[in-house]
Amino acid sequence: MTDKAAGILAIDVGGTGLKCAVIDDHGTMISERERVDTPHPCPPQVLVEAYAGMAAKHPAFDRISIGFPGVVRNGKVLTAPNLGTELWEGFALADTLSARLGAPARLINDAEMQGYGIVSGKGVEMVLTLGTGAGTALFRDGDLMPHMELAHHPVHDNLTYDEYLGVAAYEKHGKKHWNHHVQRVIELLYVLLHYDHLYLGGGNAKHVEIDLPANVSLADNDAGLTGGAALWRKP
Known part of the structure; x- marks a missing residue:
């Protein structure tokens, strides 16, 4: 991503679907919501590459917000019940997606991210x-x-x-x-x-x-x- 714009790539990780859209600072969608089926199995690098492909189709962004279905803390995954905790435990998802997509990323539980919007x-x-x-x-x-x-x-x-x-x-x-x-x-x-x-x-x-x-x-x-x-x- 070389052409940055003031937008947030919002990522909603689900056990059955991976969703994303670019939103503004008020939460209004700038792009259409995109969804693909969650791969199974879904180890971390498979998920990261799936979102890299999805992000390339969206408007430019300068930040990333990630909602993840499990316990997360300090940018890392502690549990991933529906994706395989044994594959995910300790994975630094925020830093990895940040490096892959070229923008700072913040990570939170998916229900909590949804709550902020409600x-x-x-x-x-x-x-x-x-x-x-x-x-x-x-x-x-x-x-x-x-x-x-x-x-x-x-x-x-x-x-x-x-x-x-x-x-x-x-x-x-x-x-x-x-x-x-x-x-x-x-x-x-x-x-x-x-x-x-x-x-x-x-x-x-x-x-x-x-x-x-x-x-x-x-x-x-x-x-x-x-x-x-x-x-x-x-x-």
């Missing part, structure tokens, strides 16, 4: 993503709280949130039964956190067909990209 900034707000697995993010008055990896915490009959709400559960039990799981988790999370508002995001949120409480709503899935602007609002 929350109002008032009270205790929670994001629950329903995709290949389940992801969560918690905000208080717009500030991100420490990450809780609820996806791997037991929720019912020794099943984790990932196993109870993920795509495998949807395919095994069917839409109606899976919706009962979603309803149960909505109730459990309220007992646990007494959130002011809960947002349901992720690719499978479109299958939610239960009557939602007044303080629970479906979120725009593009927030997984537009939330990337928030990563560059602070030094």
Whole structure:
């Protein structure tokens, strides 16, 4: 990339899809959202090269925001449940993508990046993503709280949130039964956190067909990209 422009390449890594778009500092999309299927297996260099190919089709950018489905810290991946933790543990994804694409990069959990694109900034707000697995993010008055990896915490009959709400559960039990799981988790999370508002995001949120409480709503899935602007609002 030699011709730089003031834009952010927002990257949303998913267990089934790799998505990206260039956004401005307010989170507005400058380019069309692009999606390709996630390769399987998907070791780090395969993912990096996939995004290098996607980025080449987009307008110029001078920063990169990455939302990753797992525990991340200081630019490195600690866990990658849906991509293979054994392949990813300790991988410096931010530095590697920065070097490959020629722009500084910041890395955050994917549910947290989506939350930045959704929350109002008032009270205790929670994001629950329903995709290949389940992801969560918690905000208080717009500030991100420490990450809780609820996806791997037991929720019912020794099943984790990932196993109870993920795509495998949807395919095994069917839409109606899976919706009962979603309803149960909505109730459990309220007992646990007494959130002011809960947002349901992720690719499978479109299958939610239960009557939602007044303080629970479906979120725009593009927030997984537009939330990337928030990563560059602070030094």
